[in-house]
Amino acid sequence: xxxxxxxxxxxxxxxxEPPIWRSFEVSDQITLDELHAVLQVxxxxxxxxxxxxxxxxxxxxxxFPVPLDDTLDSTTVQLATFNFExxxxxxxxxxxGDGWVHQVTVAEMQPLVTPDDLPRCLEGxxxxxxxxxxxxxxxxxxxxRLSDPDEPEFEELLDWLxxxxxxxxxxxxxxxxxxxxxx
Numbered sequence: 499x500x501x502x503x504x505x506x507x508x509x510x511x512x513x514x515e516p517p518i519w520r521s522f523e524v525s526d527q528i529t530l531d532e533l534h535a536v537l538q539v540x541x542x543x544x545x546x547x548x549x550x551x552x553x554x555x556x557x558x559x560x561x562f563p564v565p566l567d568d569t570l571d572s573t574t575v576q577l578a579t580f581n582f583e584x585x586x587x588x589x590x591x592x593x594x595g596d597g598w599v600h601q602v603t604v605a606e607m608q609p610l611v612t613p614d615d616l617p618r619c620l621e622g623x624x625x626x627x628x629x630x631x632x633x634x635x636x637x638x639x640x641x642x643r644l645s646d647p648d649e650p651e652f653e654e655l656l657d658w659l660x661x662x663x664x665x666x667x668x669x670x671x672x673x674x675x676x677x678x679x680x681x
Contacts, residue, residue, distance in 0.1 A: 500578065500581070501609055501610070502525060502526060502527050502578070502609070502610035502613070503525070503526040503578070503607045503608065503609065503610055504523055504524075504525060504526075504607065504608045504609070504610045504611075504613075504616065505523065505524050505525070505526050505577065505582065505604055505606075505607055506521065506522075506523050506604075506605045506606040506607070506608075506620070507521070507522055507523070507524065507602055507603065507604055507605060508520070508521050508602070508603045508605050509522070509537060509540065509541065509590070509600050509601070509602045509603075510600065510601050510603075511541070511598065511599075511600055511626075511627075511634070512599040512600060512601055512634070513599075513634045514624070514634060514637075516623070516624060517623065517624070518541075518622075518623065518624040518625070518626065518627070519622055519623055519624075520540045520541060520619055520621070520622035520672075521605070521619070521620040521621050521622065522536065522540045522617060522618065522619045522620060523616055523617060523618050523620065524536055524577070524616055524617045525577075525610055525613050525616050525617075526576065526577040526578040526582070526607075526610070527576055527577070527578060527610070527613070528576065528577055528617075529572065529573055529574065529575060529576055529577075530551050530558050530572035530573075530575050530576075530577070531560055531572045531573040533551075533577060534549050534551075534560070534572065534590070535679060535680075536617045536676070536680075537590055537592070537600065537602075538592075539617075539619075539672065539675050539676050539679055540617075540619045540622070540672055540676070541592075541600070541626045542625065542626025542672075543592055543593075543598075543626060543629065544629050546593070546629055546630075547592060547593035547594070547595070547596075547629075548560070548566065548592075548593070548594060549590065549591060549592045549593075550566065550569060550572075550590075550591050550594075551572060551588060551589065551590050552588060552589035552590075552591070553580060553588040553589075554580075554588075556570055557569045557570065558570045558571070558572040558575060559571075559572055560572050560573055561573065582604040582607065583604070583607075584604060584605065584606055584607060585603065585604070585605075586603070586604045587601055587602065587603045587604075588601075588602050589601060589602070590602055593629070593630075595630075596629075596630065596631070596632060596633040596636070597633045597634075598627075598633065598634070617676050617680060618673055618676060619669050619672040619673050619676065620669070621669060622667045622669060622672070623667055624664060624665060624666075624667055625662065625663060625664050625665065625666045625667060627640075628640070628658075628659060628662065640655070641664055643655060644656075644659075
């Protein structure tokens, strides 16, 4: 039996320009469903939609509220099952309507000595797009509309988004939310 590993991972929201990304660490003893929760927090999503992981030729998703067609159960498979190596990439899709596609890369692996500090976010860049804004293309359109105070719906957009800053990222807030989520 392999010894537990600490995985340092990098996640990138595909097609985001400038890139929206995070680096984080997790134990390889967590399930894919738990990794989904980590990704929700580190990226800034709100746990509002279904998800799936594409690893190799297989697709994994939660069987709740109902299993997705042609998927394996993400709640029972630990990351250690995959025997990841540095550089391994796999996909994570969140919200099939908006189609937020992420690329996750296992950047580094080390023996897991102290799991108490996991999961944790190491760094990142840019804010997570707002939920339900139409995917990456809708998000780009939203940012364009927000840059024009003469946009007819400018005030409505500001009311919807509040004090949203697309360039903001706060690793301390993310780690606080991780600690609250994984107590």
